[in-house]
Every structure is written in structure tokens, then in C-alpha cells.
Amino acid sequence: MIRCDSRHISQQWFYTTGPVPVTGRARVIESLQQATILFCGDSGDGMQLTGNQLTATSAVYGNDVSTLPDYPSEIRAPAGSLAGVSAFQLHFASHEIHTPGDHPDVLVAMNPASLKVYLPRLQPGGVLIVDRDAFATRGLARAGYDSNPLDDPAIASRYRLHAVPLLTLTQQALEGLDLKRSAKARCKNFFALGLVYWLYDRPLQQSLDWIGQKFARSPDVAEANRLALQAGFHYGETSEAFDVQWQVAPAPASPGTWRTINGNEAVALGLLTAARLADKPLVYSSYPITPASEVLHHLARWKHLDARTIQAEDEIAAMGATIGAAYGGAFAATGTSGPGLCLKSEAINLAIMLELPLVILNVQRGGPSTGLPTKTEQGDLLQAMYGRNGESPLPVLAPAGPADCFYVAIEAFRIAVRHMTPVLVLGEGLLANSSEPWRIPALRELEPIDVRHPDDPVGFQPYSREAGTLARPWVVPGTPGMEHRLGGLEKQPGTGAVSYAPEDHAQMCALRRDKVARVADFIPDLEVTGPAEAPLLVLSWGGTRGAALTAIECLQQQGRDVAHAHLRYLNPFPRNLGDVLKRYGTVMIPELNHGQLAMLIRATYLVEVVSFSRVGGRPFSIAEIGARAGELLA
Amino acid sequence: MIRCDSRHISQQWFYTTGPVPVTGRARVIESLQQATILFCGDSGDGMQLTGNQLTATSAVYGNDVSTLPDYPSEIRAPAGSLAGVSAFQLHFASHEIHTPGDHPDVLVAMNPASLKVYLPRLQPGGVLIVDRDAFATRGLARAGYDSNPLDDPAIASRYRLHAVPLLTLTQQALEGLDLKRSAKARCKNFFALGLVYWLYDRPLQQSLDWIGQKFARSPDVAEANRLALQAGFHYGETSEAFDVQWQVAPAPASPGTWRTINGNEAVALGLLTAARLADKPLVYSSYPITPASEVLHHLARWKHLDARTIQAEDEIAAMGATIGAAYGGAFAATGTSGPGLCLKSEAINLAIMLELPLVILNVQRGGPSTGLPTKTEQGDLLQAMYGRNGESPLPVLAPAGPADCFYVAIEAFRIAVRHMTPVLVLGEGLLANSSEPWRIPALRELEPIDVRHPDDPVGFQPYSREAGTLARPWVVPGTPGMEHRLGGLEKQPGTGAVSYAPEDHAQMCALRRDKVARVADFIPDLEVTGPAEAPLLVLSWGGTRGAALTAIECLQQQGRDVAHAHLRYLNPFPRNLGDVLKRYGTVMIPELNHGQLAMLIRATYLVEVVSFSRVGGRPFSIAEIGARAGELLA
Amino acid sequence: MTTRPATLTRKDFASDQDVRWCPGCGNNAILAQVQKTLPELGIPRENIVMISGIGCSSRFPYYMDTYGIHTIHGRAPTVAMGLKCARPELQVWVVTGDGDALAIGGNHFSHALRRNVDINMLLFNNRIYGLTKGQYSPTTPPGIRTLSSPDGSIENPVNPIGVAIGSEASFIARTVDVFQKHMAAVLRRAAEHRGASLVEIAQNCIIFNDGAWAHLTDPDSRLENVLYLEHGKPMRFGRQGEKGIRLNGLVPEVVEVAAAGEENLLVHDEQAAEPTLAYLLSRMGPPDYPTPVGVFRAIDKPVYSRLLMEQVQGAQARAEPDLDALYRQGETWDVT
Amino acid sequence: MTTRPATLTRKDFASDQDVRWCPGCGNNAILAQVQKTLPELGIPRENIVMISGIGCSSRFPYYMDTYGIHTIHGRAPTVAMGLKCARPELQVWVVTGDGDALAIGGNHFSHALRRNVDINMLLFNNRIYGLTKGQYSPTTPPGIRTLSSPDGSIENPVNPIGVAIGSEASFIARTVDVFQKHMAAVLRRAAEHRGASLVEIAQNCIIFNDGAWAHLTDPDSRLENVLYLEHGKPMRFGRQGEKGIRLNGLVPEVVEVAAAGEENLLVHDEQAAEPTLAYLLSRMGPPDYPTPVGVFRAIDKPVYSRLLMEQVQGAQARAEPDLDALYRQGETWDVT
């Protein structure tokens, strides 16, 4: 359950209050229910590492956390340039949260460029910590400032500005050590981290241990980072500048062992787990592409669990290899992103004709064409549904959050094997890169995937049908007496012999359609959060769940009559979807595209839909969904 | 205007009469308004040639004609096998017609296999002419007959059977000539043609001349074919077996010079014409694929009109070359079929990002995957609309008939250049291969396509917009001072500089969407045949127009309250489509897929649609559309 | 379980589909040889998989009563690679054509050879696109008139063996559709080779490119035009083997053996450290040279599919295959 | 019309975009050389087009103030081919990487060379996928650990020059990112060549594959490891050119010139009738041989884009370009 506290009240869509007042009173300890911090700096400043440390500490401390890294798309843009800015946003709370947060309460900017890029995100009255030492003329010029923003009274009045000489202070703290100045300078991110730890009253131990392990091979560097961290913490304590400290209590969480996980690692673990649940090797064949490459990188490290990875020469080859591996009886999957999905489409159609079980992961990024490789979007839904010649239906699933990627990957294989069909999983850059806590399951808790490879040649037909699922038998090479040929030409039902007969084609097309439709007999009904009938239902899919759910729960707590539902299964839809939609005056669908799910819903159920669509390469904020829903309710 | 005569009355969906009575009266001359003849035989029997002769003769004689060849998909299946059967259906009439006809009135079968495949098509009471000589044990066995169907009383009673010893008669007729028996045997198709000429009282001259030209190099073969043709005609006259002769008067046609043309040649001529109308070279780059290859073959013969053809290494390369040629300022087009469209999709998206004018022809065939390469279907509409990553809109057009392919090709280039966008033309196997008369236009009758290549560097921006069309300027390499770079990454409006800024992406996506929407400002409103308001509107697209229009006009003549409309523009839709749909109780959409246009219409206008969809690799018959419409009216 | 004959015969490899190639098509002869040779390899039929692309040639699997897939145009090697990585114990054959392997499929063809995946590729080279009714292919000689080159092809062809060498292939051979015994021997060598084997089969398309290989098959001139490669043997050809190949610098020359002396002839070495000899041989052909057939090159080289399994086994030897442990790697915390 | 300087300088070719490669990336050096060399070719800037695929290398066109397209991954040669057929008078460059040209784009790369389309291809070979943050590429040596090969790559690499030879290329050269003068000379040769030119540029990726070419660039060992090819000259290398290459059968061997005698050294011939020499050279490199740089091969060969235009012009010479007549070919009839 979520609570709408000051952080949310400060969102203008609640029309209630303005910014938090800039107070000057003596230091106090305030307790908050949540906080959002954004670290930004040059690619060289180690912001990802810093953010991950605060994440780990907060998670281990017991908060619910949600993070979103924001990398530069250039490998290494010129130091200090706007293109070279790297950022990491962390949202932690004393209750369950679903997004990395809208506007940070605290912004740590290590250089002018990063300040320029991210200051607009900081919420009015928020704490702004900058490394004053970095605001020399050269840095300012690189960022395109013609005057020093730190001298800008507007900023000082709008935010709680702390221009701290981070570099100088770090060098001082490391005086004693015999290390290059440059090496010492590189510790300034830990100084900043220490300061933030103090701000939120966090224990240092977890990070101190981590430093020890990480720099085990160079103890002096480890020592330097430890000292910087502690110095930063100490600075907070001693410096008069900081008048308030915040505490965010642990969040209630179900018992068990937890870790943080991002979507790419979750999906990789899910694919491997599915194979294990069927006692099969996993063959993952892929051609690197942002933001899906990481899945390949993870699985390549897990050969001891019989993950066999193939880096193919292109996406077509990756898809072909996946088909071959599935024909051989392995659990076969491939992963890519938009442009790669285009290339796979012809071979996906072959898999549909061969009726082989396999999983295609498409981690969506900004399109069309090369588009915005490092930004998130939900623009490939209709491509997933229709991006192939002829009538070529396949099941489509979309994970609802980073950890859900694990379960969706398993479910995808379950469906693939049950119905003998390729299954497409629509991931998103947002989920791929952001992390959240994951309650680690025990393998034995997970339902095994039962796989049958018939081996009785008597009466065998490659295209015979299992009644309930309409699956054809998965007979693998090596089975004596059941030799058969598959192919991309149309077939005679049953025998699978090539046939151009009109009735055979009609029947096979119907079978392929009905088989996918049958998946609906095996999936859960759509669940609604909130009233069973109301003027407004907000229907989300994929990564928009977090923002939509949070926004609607807040509205509900304000007593507004609105419900939320989330679609994990996009093809086929849950059986009850049509009925659910009928029970609400208006259906609003927020999505990061031009209204693709909205169009499917309209076509399928002939219901009016308010499509709240946006393409900006950025996830929805809770605020904008709440605001739009508020308008519709007004 | 069409008339519903005995041919149509005999369709059971008119519930009126049964088969034409098998009469035995003395020879008479009946006059008909139309006739449908189907020639079938082994691939070696020259059925295509025979059919084309009757077509030419009938067309020159003045009938309206419509034809449909039906090739075997194997290159050359074993002689006499079912797979080796080749057929040609011809429909000619004394009034305007739109389809190759449903069920033939006359079936000419040169061997048992072809009889087996096509007899079911012959309408009850129809004339059945077979080569008795071919019905020996071996031929029967190859066709899988265990007894001679010619001895089957059922057949004799159901049809007007004429088992003519075509081979023997041909050999006799050619007695005098000194030619190999096998060479003489090869003339038997002309004997059969002569007989049909007599049946329909057609002049021989046109064919006699053609034979002269065709076999100019071997006069004795020419002579043999001439004699065979005449002998066949004479046989009809003298043989007692034939008791009736038919006459089909010329159809009224607008004045001018006419020829028959099939869709593939028409589209090739259209593309070339478009280039000529803009004084541009045509660069056509393609990778061969059935049924689109012919377009490449035609254009390759037209180099004297500056048609530059490139046979690329694959469809991706063909698409890439098309983009390069368009960037260079040529009229650039590529052609393919379903599986090839999959492969082109990534590069099509690049063209959408680059906003370059070019035309993509996709001649639809049976899918998914390799499917039914030689059969017709309309299964790629949604792929054309959505088969690319991200929001990637482009205009989509579909020709309504073989000759219309010419005009659609020109219109596609007109739109491409006007709005600076790739345009996709959805052809169909049916249209590609069937022919109809085409009133040959004069080049000067056609409106020129005006192309501007700005060359004033002052204030030049590669992504500036023209107000009405939202086109960006088409500046070509070689223009001094206007050097600029294009690319697949997202851009800043105006400058076109790479940008990942959320607002730039949002704005560019909106621009690409609106630009395609603007096409609707330049296209004609949808026209309706029949009442402006009625219980039923039948809405067709592509190759279904002929059957739909004919069926509805027949119903209208029976006084039924029903209208027909045809969509040539599938994206964007004509502005008035929504209003038109509202004026009818029910909208029925016949299409050769699982209801793809129906889905778009439902999503766009939220109107209930009766989708009459069929996938059998065969075109709709007038009868089945009429029947379904009749049900809806009942 | 059906009981099957202990030793297999040609019949066991013939499927129930009737063969649909043009009468007289070279593919028929190839099919006969393959059906005759496979039983002799002593591999259980169920462990053999035939994977093809699209083309007349690629209909091959339908006629073989083994496992098989008629895939899509140009992609057969990728499907074969995936299958081999999933099931290293299977014997995987790829059947392809000059268009399928060298036009649309050129990249996969080359990468399969480069990786040295343990598959056997049969390339039916008829120097034309047969199934699509006769357009020129990447092996069609310049100037040839086809449907897509009415004024003569302006494309400069590639040589499949040259491409294979550029792709670092470990086994490369050539045979001819009508060379029955020779084909059988070459097929056997290809099957036995560990790693990717390429066999180019000169195949006659009587419909669209009849006689493309007449110089190799015409009984009168055949012995003059064909050089049979034999490992370790001097290169001789001609009716009585009276002619030979001698090296002059890097340039091969045709000599009279009697005059030149057999000891001075170029000796074939399939296993030469470098592919230079194979490359030089791949350049030989009309009008100045005989056309070499047989095994150009056969070397031992790390095999992709084996290396992959070795890494898997190696990893399994090093680390417990414990998925629960994998879940727990990195920071974890307990909630009680 | 803006007025532009009569003779162009390096500045004229620098676009307004700031260069976004890692500091120290070899691409920066290559960019500098190209910007320096192009003005010397005397071709109007507006007639130059730079076409690239996707990769760090492929960002090249953004930094050149010429016409250009940053296309999609691996397809640049196809776009270049279409452009050249539409506008034969333009000078078209393709800029690509080892992944772009040899992984996903391998087929187009090879077909562009085979057809001998008149374009100049620069292949920046850093033996890694840079833009995607460091996976192995088709030119990465076996055993290298990368993100996608944590236990070492099991793939057997190709050599771009070998691939080009297998693709029947008419111009093949190699240079190194930091060899300024050498690169300038090679670029000039490539630009002047009629037909497809391939220039492999050994490029250092300091982030993901630093030092891949150290043996060629390290000041101390460089002269020992690099063989500068010069047409018609005996092959010598070493600090004072004291070493040379001699042919033993088909096997090159490194010899002391003094001992072996310069007259016995292998003499470079860019125009050899057969590519065998170029192929043999493409195989040379560490540990046993120096690495040849310079022009491996440069021959005259029919050029696709020219042949196409010749056929067009030929057809126009034979037949009236009369579209109305074309409409009327075949049977026609008149209705009055």
C-alpha cells in the first residue's frame, strides 16, 4: 500500500500546495515516507557506482527501492560535455513503491553540464548539492553557461543550494595517502555519497565492506575511498550548512531473502530458470543491440547451468539458430530490440509455420529506425502483433516491472511449450535498466514445465492436434521411426505434407489463429485495483504500470472514484477484459507510443478509449498520469 | 453497366433456377451476354498460349474480357501429374465485367489430371470438351483415376460432355505435312482452340496472323498450327455432336486504342510513366520473388526509357539501393512479396526517418512464411501498416484491378514526392497475373509530377516543412553549399541535427504522423455505387473489387437495397469514409485474410463491421459475395 | 517402436513424396547419389537432419526420409548452427543453391564456414535462379541473357570455392551432378570431416541454363577439361593423363607430362598449412585450365559446436550448477 | 548561392558537429587524415557523399561537411550502390566497421566488391564492437574475453582482405590509423581507382580493445613488424630494410636480404593477372611474418555502375525513348 505524503502533495496536479518552503531553522531530524535522489556528473565521475551504493544500502536497510540509470548514448563523449552526462535516480521509501520517482528531492551535480541537464528535474525547494570546484570557466564553457549558475540568485532562492568544494575537501581528506592527485580526485564521488548518507542518516558499513571487496587488489585505493566516504559523512555532521537530516523507515516486506535486480538480469534468470524447470539446456542466440545486449552478457556467464549462448552474425541468424535449437528439443530463445525485430520477422513467421516452441524477447527502445537507442518506449506493440506477412498470430506478453521480467520469461516458455508456438515478450528499456527489490524464490517453489517428446511412431502425424491446447507433437530428431520434414510452405492438416489446396490453407490458418486464442483458457483473468464499477478505469501495460498504479492509488486515497487494471497478456487478452471494460464510464490507456494498445482495444471491443499517449523517450511520471486522470474525473 | 443474365441466374445464391437444361434440339445460334471458358492441361500442353489467343481474339472482337491464369507452382512437375496441371480462365462479355468469372460454361481438359483438378469448377450443364486420346490407362493412373471418368454416366448427365479424339484428329489434319509426330501432336491445343472459336463464332484471322509472326522462323510449324486451328473450327461445324453455337456481342467501350494488360506489366509501365512525368530516371531495385519478379523483367527491357534495374543480392539490399537512388534524386522503387517485405522493414523505417520519396511495391501472396507462393491473398495489410519498430506511418495504396495498377503506381509516386515519404503499394497475385482491356492513355493526357530540388543555400534547413504537405526539401547531392547529413537517429525539427531531447522526439513523431495524415487533403472522397443510405454497404479493397461490385450490382438490379464502395487509399483513409459508414445499417467487408481492413475500420470509426473473410489462396467469386450479402439483407 | 532393418538401404532414405523436379534436372542424379551414400555411413537414419533454404535445390529434404526442415531463403546454415549447438550428436546437412547460399544467404554461408560449425553443406550450383524461372545468380557468367538481364548480365560472378577460402573454410570440395562414384566419395569425405564441409556440386538446370557445365560432362571433352585432385599425387589430366600442372612462380601452367617430367608437376596437398594452393586451384578453369574436382582442402581446425560444449562442460566442472546460488549472487538481505 | 573558396581546405570538410569519439580513439586520427586528403582530390565538396552504417566508426559522416547518410547497421554499401546508379558522377564513400561490414553487413560488403560498384569503402577495423560497449567481432582473435565471450571467444576470425579477395575485389589496401602519410597516399589511390576500392584501416579502440594493433604502431617494434608494399619493388622490411620475403614454392619465408640476395626476393605486383599473390600476402602477419600494408591489389575490371549506364545509353541509341509506343506494343484494337 502506498501513501501520498509531502512528496506527492508537492506535485502540482494535486492543486493543493506549492513548493516546500526553504526554511532556515536549526538542524532537526525529519522523518519522511520516501525520498528521491538523483546523482549526475560526467561519465567519468562514477555516478552509476555511487547510485548503486545508495541503492544497496537503502535496500539492505529495508526500504523499498526503485532506480533508473540514465546513460549517455555516446560511448564516451568529450569530458564535461552535455552529451557526456551520466545520471542515476533512486527512489526509496518506507512503503511499497513502483517507480523511480518523478522529481528528485535531492540533486547531486558533479559538474556544470550535469547541472544544466538535470536541474529542471529537481523539484522546487529541493536540495541541490554541487561540486563548486568544478564550476571553473572551462567547465562552464563546455556546458554552455556564459555565467556561473551558482551565482544565480534565482537558483539559490528556488532550491536549497549547497555549493560544496567536493574536490578540495576530498583532496584534504586524503592528504596523508601517497596516491596520485588524479587518483585522489576520483574519490570525490564517495565524498558526495558520504554526505548523502549523512543527509538520510544511513549506515556506512555496507559501502565500506563493498569498497574492501571491490578494491581488494589495490588496498590504498580502497583506503582512499573509505576515507572519502567517511569524510563526506563527517562533513554533513559538522558543516553548519546542513540544517536538516531525514529518516526513511524500512518498508514492510514479505519474509524471505531479497536482492535488487534489473529487468535484463531478471529476464536472463527467467529464461534459464524455465529451461531448468524442464530439465533442458537453454540455447540463447542473439546479436548485440542496446538495450538487450546485457541479457546475452549475463547468460554467457552462466554456462555452468548449461546456458549455451551464440553471438550470431545478425538478428536473422540469431532467429534461425533459435529455430534450429527448438527443433532439436532445447529451450531456445533470442533477444533483440526494435530494428532487430524487423530483421527477425521473416524467420519468426517460419517458426509460426513450423509451430516450434521458442521465445523472442524484444526490449523496446525509441523508434522508428535507429531512433533513440538508449531511451525507453512502447512503440513495438503493433509490430509484435502484425509485423509479418500473412495471418501470423503469436502470443505476446509484457512484463510489468523489472522483477516481473523473471516471471514473464518463465510464463513465455510455459505457453510456448504448451501450445507449440513462438512467444514474443515485449520488454522496455525502462525495465531493462531500472532495478527494484526482488524476493528471491527457491527453485523448488516454481512449478515445473512439463515437456513431452512423443516417441511412438504408431499413427504419428507431425501436425496432429492436442485437444485442449491445439498443440502439435514436439518430436525431436533422434527419435527412431518418426522421421519427418517441416517447412515454410502451407500444409495439409495432420500429415503436414505440403498442400496448396484452398481448404487446407483455410483450415491451417484457422488452426494457427485458434491455437493462440486458446492460450486465453490458461491465463488468469484481469484483476482490477479499486471499484468494480466507476466513471474511470486506467488500463496500463508494460512499464507504465508503476506510474499508473501509484497515481490511481493516490487518487483513490483522495476519495476519487477510479480504478486501475494492468495487462500482462497482450495477445490473447484475458477472457474477462471485455466485461471489465464495460463496467467503467471511460477507459484511459496511458502508453509511450501513439496509442497502440488503445487501437487494439477499440478494434476488439468497440469501446471508446481515451488514449493518453506520449513519445519522449522518457517514462511517464506519476504526476502526469494522475493529472490526466484527474481531468477526466473532473 | 453490368447485366445479370443466365450466367448469373445459374448461381445458386439467386435461389431462382438450377442448372441450364441439357437440351438435345437441332443446332441453333444462341446469343449470350457473356461466357467463361477454362482451358486446362499439362504444363506441356500450351494452355496459357491457347487462352491468350482466345483473349486477344475476343478483345479485338470488342468484348470486355478478364482472365486468370493458374500455373502449377512446381517448375515442371512430372508430365500428367496433378501438380503439373496448368490452366487459363477467360471471361468475356458484351458488357463491362470485373472478374475472370466464377464457374466456367465451357471446360476444355487436355488430360485426366487437369479434368480431375478443374471439373469441380465447371458449372452444372456446362460444356465439357476433353481429349479422349489422353484418357488411356497411364494418364488415368497418373491422375489417380482407377476408372475412366469419361465412362462415368454421372458426368455425362451432369455436363454436356464431348469426348473428342483431339490428338487423332490433329494428326489426321496434319497428315500431309512432313513433321515429326511429336511436333504434330503439339498442335492439338490449336485444334481445341479452333473448336472453341467455332463454338463462340469467333473469327480465326487474328490467331492465324499471330501464328505467322510467332513461328516466322519455322514456316512448317506455323503451317501445322494454322491447319490445326482451321481443322478444329471445321470439326465444330461438321460434327453432329455440337448442336448449339453462341454469340457474344461486342461490349460498348469508350473510344480509343485498347490492349489487354496484366497487373505486373501495368505497374511496371506506371512506375516508368511516373518517372517520365517528372523527367527523371527510374531506378528499380529488386530481388526476384513470385509473384513480383515480372515487374523487374519488364523494366529490365525498357532501358531505352532510362529504366535502370538492379537485381540486388537480397530484399534488404534492394531497399537500401532504393533509398540511395532516392537520395540521389531519382525516382526510386522496389518490388517484392510478403517474405521480402519482412526483410525490407528495417530499411523502410530508415526511409521514413530520412523522409525520402520512394515507392515500395508488395505483391501479396498466400502467407504466412513461404506459404503459397503462387496463390493470391490480402494478408499483408496490417504488416504494411504496422510492420516496423516504433511509430512509423506511411501511405498505403491498393490497386483495384489489373489496369488500375498503372494509375496506382503513378499516384504512389505523386504522393511520395509531394509529401517526401515512402509509399507502399499493396498489389495481389490475382491482379499481377490476370488481364483485362486497358484503354491506352497518351502520355500528354497525364498530369506531370512536379519535383523541386531547392538550390538556394540561404536559410536552408534539411528538415524545414512546407506548410500544406509538411514535406521537407528534397535537396540532392551535387547542390553547392547545401551539404547536409541524414540519418536514422532522431532529429531536431528543422536542422535535422541528431537529438535525443524528449520534446524533439515527440515533435518529430507527431510531424511524421501528421504528414501522412495530410495526404488525405489531396485524395478524392470515397464514392458509393448505389443508394446513399441503405441497410447494407459492402466495402471492398484491392482485388476484391470486381467480385464485390458485380455481386452488388446484381443485387441492386434485383431491387435489393444495398450499396458498394471501394477503398483504393488504405492509409490515410478518404476524409469522408467515417460519414459514409454511418449512413448504412451494416457494413460488410469481404477480404482474403482474417479481417484486417475490418479491424482498422473498427478501430478507427468504432463501427460494427461484418467481416466476410476467407483465406484459400483463391479470389472471391461473385456468387459467394452475393450470397453473403443476400443473407445480411434477408 | 517400429522394427527397422538392421542395415539401411537406399530405399530407407526415400520419402513418400513424389519428386517434383523437371525431368532431366541434375538434382535427380544428386538425390540418387545421396540416397545411395547415406546408408553406407552407418549413421542411424533418425540422427540425420537435412536443412535447406528455398529454391529447386532446397526441395531436397522433402525427398529424403530423414529429419529435415525446408526453411526460408538463404537461412539454412543458421538453423543448422542452432540445431547443432542444441544436439551436437546429430549429423546435420545443409542443402542449398547458388542463389540461396551466395545471394541472399551469402553472409550465413560464410559465417558458418568461418565458425567451422560441424555441418555438411551441399551447394547445388546451376548458375541460375531455377525456382523463380530463370534470373541470373551470383555465379552466372557475365553477358548471359536472362529474364532479369535481357541485354546480358553486367555482374561479375563469384566462385563458391573462392568465397569459402575467404571464409577460412576447413573442408572444401567440388563434384559434378553426373559424376556418380566421384560424388559418392566426396560426400563420404564431407560427412567424415569434423567441422564445416562445403561441397560444390555442378548441377545442370536443363530448363533455364542447360549446358552450363557441358565442358565437364560432355563425354568427348570431359577428360580434357577435368582435373581430378588426389591428395599427395601430382596433378595430371587428359585422356591418358598425358597432361599435367606445373607451377611457374605463382602461376600454374599446363604441360605435357612426358616433356616436363612428372616429378616437376604440382603435387596436391589438401592439408597445406596455408590455403594458398587451394586458392590457386580455385582459379583454374576454362579456357586456359582444366577444372579441378575433388577435395581442395581438408584440415583440422577447432570446431565451434565442440568448443561451445567444452566451455559448458568446463564451467560445469568448475562450478556447481546451482541455480538457487545464482539467484543469490551479489547483495542480498533477509526479511523475517 | 554562397560563394565558396576556390580551393578547399581541411576546414571546409569539418562539419559543425562536435566529434563524439572517446579521447584517444583511432577514429579521430582517421578523420583528420580524411579531412586533410579530400581537398587535395580537387573534387567539389558537393559531389562527395559519405555513407555509413552503424557503429562508432559509422558516425563518421556527421563530422564531414559533405553530403552523407548515417544509414542502418550493415547496409551502407547497398545505399551507396543505389546512389551511384542514380548519380554516377558523384564520388561515393562508404565508412564502416568490422562488425558493420563483416558481421551483419558481410553479404552487402562482399556483393559490392564483386559487382565492382564504383565506391570507396573504408573499413575501420578495431576487432571489437565498440558502440555496443565491447563484444567480439568477426575479426576478434580466438580466446579473447569480451562481454559476450567471458570464457574467451570460440570464433575463428576472418581477415577482411581475404574476404575481399574471395569477393573478387579489384582494389584492396590496408593502412593504420596513425600512419598519417601512408593513409593519405592509400586514400588517394582508393579515390582514383575506378570500381570498388576497399581500404582496411587498423584502428585502435582504447576503451574496449586497446593495443589490438600495438605491434604495428609501437615505435620500437613497428619497423620489424610492418611490410610496406610497393608495386614493382622487392619486399623488404626491418629497421634498415635488412629483411625480405622470399617465396619457397607457395610458402613465403623471411630472409636476410644480404644473405639471400635482393634479386631473389618476392617482387610486389598489384596488377598480377590472378589474385594469388594478394591472397598469399593477406595471410602474412604475426608471429611468423610482418604485416603487409599498402595496396595489395589494383586492377582494371568492368565497373557495374558504368556498365549499367552503357546498357542504358546503348538501348537509347538503338530505340526511340517513346513511352507511347511502349504502351502500344503487342495486340491493340481501336474503338471509335
Ligand SMILES: Cc1ncc(C[n+]2csc(CCOP(=O)(O)OP(=O)(O)O)c2C)c(N)n1
Ligand atoms: C525472402 C525471399 N526472397 C525471394 C524468394 C524467391 N526465391 C525463391 S528461390 C530463389 C532463388 C533460387 O535460386 P537458387 O538458390 O540458385 O536455387 P535453384 O532454384 O537454382 O536450385 C528466389 C529468389 C523467396 N522465396 N524468399
Ligand SMILES: Cc1ncc(C[n+]2csc(CCOP(=O)(O)OP(=O)(O)O)c2C)c(N)n1
Ligand atoms: C539491426 C541492428 N542490430 C544491432 C545493432 C547494434 N549495433 C550497433 S553498432 C554494432 C556493432 C558495431 O561494431 P563495428 O561495426 O565494429 O563498429 P565500431 O563501433 O567498433 O566502430 C551493433 C551490434 C543495430 N544498431 N542495429
Ligand code: SF4
Ligand atoms: S528449373 Fe532447373 S533446377 Fe529447377 S527443377 Fe527444373 S531443371 Fe531443375
Ligand code: SF4
Ligand atoms: S568505444 Fe572505442 S571505437 Fe568507440 S569511440 Fe570509444 S575508443 Fe573509439
Ligand SMILES: [Mg+2]
Ligand atoms: Mg541455382
Ligand SMILES: [Mg+2]
Ligand atoms: Mg569495430
